[in-house]
């Protein structure tokens with residue numbers, strides 16, 4: 001890229017850089033983001049039965065969850081990538097409502113495109129959207145229902161609705177039950193209310209049996225077996241040492257050559273190594289530990305010594321699990337055996353290796369800190385447990401959301417329809433182009449119940465008319481019941497969702513739409529050479545081998 005300056009060519013961008021400006025850049029960004037929005041529509045809601053998605057390029061992806069779909073799509077366009085981030089933000093903040101947020105952002109941009117065509121300036125649209133978003137948040141707060149944060153029945157309802165759209169729907173009753181129990185277990189109460197760290201609930205998955213065998217375990221479950229057959233498989237009153245260093249003799253970083261001239265020298269060398277390992281084990285035993293859990297490896301010889309001393313040991317445990325064990329057992333993470341002492345040990349009533357289908361897993365139960373629970377997900381195949389894990393994650397999140405901010409709204413697109421109604425009325429306060437932008441925001445919200453209806457095989461236009469009428473008549477929670485295929489009062493159907501999810505989606509969708517609308521210049525560096533085969537497809541990356 002170059003420009004003429006005082007009669008001289010000035011090169012400002014590298015060769016191969018592409019650039020789109022003004023209306024072109026806007027149009028391309030909006031189009032790319034809308035394709036992403038379109039592609040998740042079919043999976044939305046409890047009847048979003050096609051978990052098969054076709055993206056703008058005709059490729060098929062099979063999965064269930066909004067954030068995951070986008071993750072797998074390997075989106076190329078920078079603006080489309082921002083939509084992927086909307087889903088991620090929604091997932092990180094509240095754990096649910098990812099599909100809704102993406103559909104909404106796509107629609108906000110679609111409506112903006114129409115306004116741009118009418119020569120409304122992007123900043124006017126952005127301002128209008130911001131005004132509307134602020135109002136939408138107020139409306140949601142105003143219509144939300146206050147609940148008791150520890151009301152198990154309500155928490156369960158919210159979890160059930162979240163699971164209803166996922167593969168676990170059939171088992172929603174049981175699964176939501178123990179998701180509620182798990183969260184109540186780890187929740188901490190203070191003067192201001194509840195605090196919940198979702199990471200305190202460990203989710204472990206193991207293919208085998210069926211989804212109905214998914215269960216809650218009081219303690220930390222490690223997907224590891226006891227390292228040595230000679231070790232005990234069950235230790236009561238466990239004194240646990242948690243090691244982040246290996247029980248191995250460090251190998252040198254570089255190749256060293258050792259000239260051994262006679263067998264004695266060899267023996268001396270090996271003896272020395274054995275002595276070091278024996279000392280390590282002695283330190284553990286003399287500190288009083290009968291269980292050793294190690295993040296790194298444990299040498300065969302060390303295993304043998306540990307077994308002889310009756311210590312149960314597990315190795316190569318994930319760092320995140322080690323952190324959970326620190327919390328649960330009260331042990332310190334030991335980084336070097338040098339200064340290991342009794343004070344570093346943690347406690348559990350029972351550490352035991354048990355068989356879970358064909359695999360052995362280690363259960364750490366009855367911990368000092370009872371706030372340690374594990375959801376063990378079972379299911380026919382790898383794919384099923386993966387999907388179930390995502391569903392459980394969503395359910396845990398929505399329960400947390402309600403405990404932390406104890407307000408709910410009914411589901412089925414009812415709050416979106418109500419927000420649309422009130423925003424339309426609010427738009428009348430403005431004039432000219434700003435009014436158009438606020439109206440466009442309202443209409444975008446109305447799309448949510450319509451997509452639910454469409455996926456349930458209902459007529460979207462009829463549904464829209466009926467929903468509008470009901471809301472005008474004051475039926476606040478009139479929404480779409482996809483199971484019965486009609487408009488119904490969602491509160492009466494016991495379909496509730498956290499207010500937090502709806503608030504977050506207004507924020508993430510409006511911010512992302514604004515950001516994309518403000519782009520009028522896309523400068524893209526030329527693609528770096530890919531490692532793949534020469535002359536492979538341009539956007540090859542990971543797919544290169546498939547063609």
Ligand SMILES: Nc1ncnc2c1ncn2[C@@H]1O[C@H](COP(=O)(O)OP(=O)(O)O)[C@@H](O)[C@H]1O
Nearest residue numbers: 044045046066097098099100164165411412413
């Ligand atoms: N039983 C139900 N009746 C009506 N709507 C439901 C029901 N269960 C879930 N929904 C609706 O489905 C939508 C969520 O669908 P989902 O596919 O999980 O998308 P998201 O990723 O946005 O959470 C919400 O609007 C919710 O109200």
Ligand SMILES: [Mg+2]
Nearest residue numbers: 096097162165
């Ligand atoms: Mg959901």
